[in-house]
Amino acid sequence: MKNLPLIFCGVFFTIAFSWTGLILTSQIQYGRLERATASEDETTLYPLQMSGAAIRGKDVYIAQGCLYCHTQQVRPRHQGGDIERGWGQRYTVARDYILQERVLLGTMRTGPDLADIGTRQKSDEWHYQHLFDPQLTSPGSVMPPFRFLFEQVPVGETVRMDAIKLPADYAFAPRPGFQWVPRQEASDLVQYLHSLRLNYNSPESRLEE
Amino acid sequence: MAISDPTHSSQTPEPGAVPPARAGQIDASLKTPVLFFFACAVLWLLLGSALGVISAIKLHAPEFLGNVEALTFGRTRSMHLNIVAYGWTFNGVFGISLWLMHRLGRVELRNGWVAILGGGLWNVAVALGIGGILLGKMTSVEWLEMPKEVAPLLAVAFLLIGTWNVVGFARRAPGHVYVSQWYIIAAMFWLPMLYCVAEMMILWFPARGTVQAITNWWFAHNVLGLWMTPVGVAAMYYLIPKVLGKPIHSYYLSIIGFWSLALFYNWAGVHHLIGGPIPVWAQSAGIVASIMMVVPVLVTAINFHTTTYGKENWRIIWNSPTLRFVVFGAFNYTLSSFAGSAMALREVNRVTHFTNFTVGHAHHGMYAFVAMVYFGAMYFIMPRLLGREWPSAALIKIHFWLTAGGIFFYVLVMSIHGILQGMAMNDATTPFLEISRNAMVWNGLRTAGGTAMTLGHVAFAVHFFWMLRGSAASRRRTAPTLFSSAVPVEGGAR
Amino acid sequence: MKPVHDKEVGAEENSREAPLPCSDADLLNQGGRQSGREHAEPSEGFAPVPTIVVIFICMLASFCFFYLEHNTHGFSGSVFDNEQGDAVAAGASAPVEETLEMRLKKGAKLFNQQCATCHQPDGKGTPGVYPPLASSPYVAGEPARAISIVLAGLSGPIEVLGNSYNNNMPELGSSLKDKQIADVLTYVRQSFGNQAEPVAPEKVAEVRKEIGKRSPWSAAELLKVHPLEAGK
Numbered sequence: 001m002k003n004l005p006l007i008f009c010g011v012f013f014t015i016a017f018s019w020t021g022l023i024l025t026s027q028i029q030y031g032r033l034e035r036a037t038a039s040e041d042e043t044t045l046y047p048l049q050m051s052g053a054a055i056r057g058k059d060v061y062i063a064q065g066c067l068y069c070h071t072q073q074v075r076p077r078h079q080g081g082d083i084e085r086g087w088g089q090r091y092t093v094a095r096d097y098i099l100q101e102r103v104l105l106g107t108m109r110t111g112p113d114l115a116d117i118g119t120r121q122k123s124d125e126w127h128y129q130h131l132f133d134p135q136l137t138s139p140g141s142v143m144p145p146f147r148f149l150f151e152q153v154p155v156g157e158t159v160r161m162d163a164i165k166l167p168a169d170y171a172f173a174p175r176p177g178f179q180w181v182p183r184q185e186a187s188d189l190v191q192y193l194h195s196l197r198l199n200y201n202s203p204e205s206r207l208e209e
Numbered sequence: 210m211a212i213s214d215p216t217h218s219s220q221t222p223e224p225g226a227v228p229p230a231r232a233g234q235i236d237a238s239l240k241t242p243v244l245f246f247f248a249c250a251v252l253w254l255l256l257g258s259a260l261g262v263i264s265a266i267k268l269h270a271p272e273f274l275g276n277v278e279a280l281t282f283g284r285t286r287s288m289h290l291n292i293v294a295y296g297w298t299f300n301g302v303f304g305i306s307l308w309l310m311h312r313l314g315r316v317e318l319r320n321g322w323v324a325i326l327g328g329g330l331w332n333v334a335v336a337l338g339i340g341g342i343l344l345g346k347m348t349s350v351e352w353l354e355m356p357k358e359v360a361p362l363l364a365v366a367f368l369l370i371g372t373w374n375v376v377g378f379a380r381r382a383p384g385h386v387y388v389s390q391w392y393i394i395a396a397m398f399w400l401p402m403l404y405c406v407a408e409m410m411i412l413w414f415p416a417r418g419t420v421q422a423i424t425n426w427w428f429a430h431n432v433l434g435l436w437m438t439p440v441g442v443a444a445m446y447y448l449i450p451k452v453l454g455k456p457i458h459s460y461y462l463s464i465i466g467f468w469s470l471a472l473f474y475n476w477a478g479v480h481h482l483i484g485g486p487i488p489v490w491a492q493s494a495g496i497v498a499s500i501m502m503v504v505p506v507l508v509t510a511i512n513f514h515t516t517t518y519g520k521e522n523w524r525i526i527w528n529s530p531t532l533r534f535v536v537f538g539a540f541n542y543t544l545s546s547f548a549g550s551a552m553a554l555r556e557v558n559r560v561t562h563f564t565n566f567t568v569g570h571a572h573h574g575m576y577a578f579v580a581m582v583y584f585g586a587m588y589f590i591m592p593r594l595l596g597r598e599w600p601s602a603a604l605i606k607i608h609f610w611l612t613a614g615g616i617f618f619y620v621l622v623m624s625i626h627g628i629l630q631g632m633a634m635n636d637a638t639t640p641f642l643e644i645s646r647n648a649m650v651w652n653g654l655r656t657a658g659g660t661a662m663t664l665g666h667v668a669f670a671v672h673f674f675w676m677l678r679g680s681a682a683s684r685r686r687t688a689p690t691l692f693s694s695a696v697p698v699e700g701g702a703r
Numbered sequence: 704m705k706p707v708h709d710k711e712v713g714a715e716e717n718s719r720e721a722p723l724p725c726s727d728a729d730l731l732n733q734g735g736r737q738s739g740r741e742h743a744e745p746s747e748g749f750a751p752v753p754t755i756v757v758i759f760i761c762m763l764a765s766f767c768f769f770y771l772e773h774n775t776h777g778f779s780g781s782v783f784d785n786e787q788g789d790a791v792a793a794g795a796s797a798p799v800e801e802t803l804e805m806r807l808k809k810g811a812k813l814f815n816q817q818c819a820t821c822h823q824p825d826g827k828g829t830p831g832v833y834p835p836l837a838s839s840p841y842v843a844g845e846p847a848r849a850i851s852i853v854l855a856g857l858s859g860p861i862e863v864l865g866n867s868y869n870n871n872m873p874e875l876g877s878s879l880k881d882k883q884i885a886d887v888l889t890y891v892r893q894s895f896g897n898q899a900e901p902v903a904p905e906k907v908a909e910v911r912k913e914i915g916k917r918s919p920w921s922a923a924e925l926l927k928v929h930p931l932e933a934g935k
Contacts, residue, residue, distance in 0.1 A: 004378065004379060004394070007391060007394055007395065008394075008398060010468065010471065011394075011395045011398045011399060011471060012398065012402075014471040014472050014475055015399055015402055015403070015431075015435070015475055017472075017475065018427065018475030018476045019406065019427070021476065021494065022423055022427055022476060022479060022491060022494065022495075023406075023410070023416075023420065023423055023424050023427060026419075026420045026423050026487070026488075026491060027416060027420050029488070030418070030419075030420070030488065031416060031417050031418070031420045032417065033417070033418065061349075062347065062348065062349040063345040063346070063347055063349075064281055064283050064284075064345075065281065065282065065283015065284055065286065065287055065347060065349060066283060066349075067283070067349045067351075068282070068283050068286050068287070068349075069282070069283075071563060073484075073485045073486055075484035075485070075559075075562075076484065078559075079483070079484035079555065079558075079559050080484055080559050080562070080563075080634070080635055081634055081635035081636060081637050084637035085634070085637045085641070086637070091484075091486075092485070092486040093486050094418050094419045094486050094487060094488070095418070096486060097418040097419050097422075097486060098417055098418040100418070101415055102348070102349070102350070102415065102421070103418060103419055103421045103422050104349060105419070105422050105482070105485055105486070107351065107481055107562075107563065107567065108563055108564075108567070108568065109563035109564070109634065110268070110645075110648070111641075111645070112641050134271065135271075138642055138645075139642075140642060140645060140646040140649075141271070141642065141645050141646075142268055142269065142271055142645055142648060142649065142652070143271060144267060144271045144272075144275050144281055144282045145271065145272065145275045145276075146281070147275070147276060148276060148277075148278040148281075
């Protein structure tokens with residue numbers, strides 16, 4: 001083999017072959033999927049559009065690298081314990097991701113899957129506490145704290161509704177007369193987490209009872 | 210295409226023979242660019258491994274640097290990956306391939322400043338990209354974390370460096386083309402195509418839905434398979450027969466190995482999405498390609514291990530710094546590739562997917578194979594560029610044992626933990642928090658392995674710059690630095 | 704056997720080769736070191752491909768064709784579960800009488816999904832943040848009290864086992880069915896050292912009807928309707 005054009009042709013063919021077979025074929029087959037109605041509800045199209053706060057929250061999720069420990073995909077029953085664990089009532093399919101400009105499937109589960117976290121954990125307060133210091137809600141977790149997404153503000157006349165409730169003699173207690181409150185990033189991030197819901201039927205995958 | 214070549218070698222007994230005078234001139238022409246790439250590679254390696262250790266510590270001490278936003282786990286991990294990939298490995302590839310291409314083409318490098326210009330641009334772009342990750346401009350697309358704005362810079366830099374490799378090939382002296390040259394030339398064409406398609410379809414004009422994910426893994430897996438692996442294999446194909454002084458076992462096996470790698474590796478990346486939201490046929494295509502990857506790995510393994518077989522060869526391998534690293538890499542290429550094929554099977558994947566097993570496997574391929582072969586190649590190339598020897602056999606020994614021991618321990622820990630983790634995750638009665646707590650001990654062991662490797666890198670870096678500065682110790686040596694100056698007499702030990 | 708300390712390769716290998724020419728240019732270039740230290744550039748041998756390897760490759764390829772034929776579902780773009788179709792047959796078995804053991808198992812899974820993030824897998828809660836369920840008087844005794852909390856949630860200060868807590872528990876009545884609430888409460892009432900009788904789904908339905916849709920309880924409000932049992 002000493003012919004440069006020949007080697008180049010072979011090299012080009014192999015990569016073009018895989019690109020056509022995997023990517024172009026996929027693009028043609030399911031790259032233009034549209035939203036669909038769930039069968040019992042003829043009026044709403046799923047997946048839902050995200051709110052503005054949730055879209056901003058997704059940027060926080062991306063910038064902090066949450067993806068490196070949390071997946072957003074639910075495997076079918078025989079391919080893993082995902083459904084049995086309650087990470088979703090059905091497996092995820094291509095249509096669930098069509099509205100996402102960046103698809104954040106993830107490949108590592110140092111933490112649990114988040115594809116359906118919006119139906120599993122509805123409490124803002126839990127999320128704030130968990131982000132502020134995971135040891136508060138989940139002692140022994142390996143998740144890092146995201147205290148830098150919070151700030152201390154003076155208590156003033158009223159305690160803010162979203163101020164974090166902390167146990168007595170806590171290591172990161174606020175200064176006297178101050179309270180820890182989520183910054184914009186933290187509240188956006190929680191809105192994004194709330195928007196992650198797998199609670200609708202898709203033509204390709206139905207919710208299990 | 211294959212069959213016409215053998216006649217050539219029957220005419221001349223040593224088709225690849227380069228008159229030593231030429232070799233000296235060729236090395237001299239390559240000196241500055243290759244040294245530049247190697248020096249950058251070593252500096253990035255130090256930074257990358259430090260970030261690797263920081264990330265590892267964070268996985269058993271989450272409060273470690275917990276208040277620093279720029280150094281939160283997601284970012285240190287991404288910086289680690291991008292630095293070792295685009296900083297260390299790419300610079301290593303640039304240096305090794307440039308040297309091999311001209312040595313094997315039997316021509317001097319002309320206008321080396323173009324390659325240096327490209328190299329400078331490349332390293333500035335990587336530094337900017339890493340800075341972007343640090344400041345939160347990360348994309349969270351695996352293997353493409355650097356902000357998309359640096360992509361054009363990287364592309365231009367690559368164009369300069371890659372072109373100079375191809376030009377080197379085009380200008381080669383007439384005669385035989387050796388297998389290493391095929392691999393390098395192919396890699397030089399593959400990478401820009403992969404990178405441009407991935408940048409376009411994921412970051413600049415994103416494809417819709419999970420087509421993006423397929424593109425992502427087509428790219429990410431092929432960076433290893435069609436860029437780092439080919440150059441690693443090329444270096445092994447060069448260094449093993451070169452130092453042993455015997456021909457590689459079989460030309461025909463080389464050809465099968467090359468084309469089957471080109472054909473199958475391309476499709477294998479989808480196995481990162483098994484069970485995911487892509488149609489079953491695409492997953493199965495990735496699985497089948499991963500199984501077929503046994504073919505190139507097997508024939509390449511036969512070629513290498515048959516060439517190195519024999520007691521006398523083993524003595525040389527054990528004694529030569531170059532070959533000790535390279536043959537360690539060759540073994541791990543075989544091992545990690547077979548493991549990779551097995552992991553693609555649905556039955557295995559349901560346990561190992563999403564666990565530390567995969568992380569361990571990534572390091573097995575990227576480090577125990579790729580990095581170790583690159584170390585070996587650097588040990589071979591540096592004395593030829595500088596015209597002096599490595600100053601200290603002891604430092605090479607420390608480097609070898611810390612890195613080889615470290616990666617062995619690391620892969621072992623990650624594989625065992627990965628299996629335990631995967632089985633626990635598939636058992637819904639085990640609370641997730643318990644799995645998380647159990648991981649602490651294993652992650653601590655993982656830090657120990659990573660620290661050993663990092664210390665090995667420090668030894669290497671010290672040695673590298675010591676040699677570069679031209680210490681007295683390195684000038685004083687008149688013969689290659691080997692592990693043992695008093696080799697046991699044959700028949701004495703065994 | 705000669706020691707090899709003087710060359711990177713065995714000395715005998717070098718002596719096998721013809722002495723390499725050594726020009727002045729070379730001596731200038733590399734201090735003369737280049738000449739003796741290297742073998743010629745590598746070359747290939749031409750050993751034939753072993754038959755067994757060819758056979759093995761053919762077997763592997765046929766396996767892959769077989770695999771593709773059985774695992775691609777006609778290259779459909781809408782099949783995401785490789786065992787689609789098989790699952791229906793498996794799930795069609797006749798319903799069996801549900802034992803307490805099965806209910807506890809279901810309850811445990813639900814608990815790990817829905818409750819353990821706050822009350823912890825061992826039911827002990829988190830000191831100062833989330834109250835425990837283990838030996839809690841709110842859990843034991845009259846099931847209607849616990850059912851009411853799960854259905855409508857509970858917010859504000861509460862004292863459990865001598866410690867006070869101030870947090871919000873979200874309602875689970877809209878996402879969990881009566882049977883599920885019964886199972887998970889049965890599990891809680893019989894785990895972590897608790898020993899109370901199982902909860903029937905009918906009881907949950909009854910309480911749900913009674914309280915209807917409402918905002919989360921406060922502890923005082925709840926205790927007015929369902930006071931803690933004496934002696935607890």
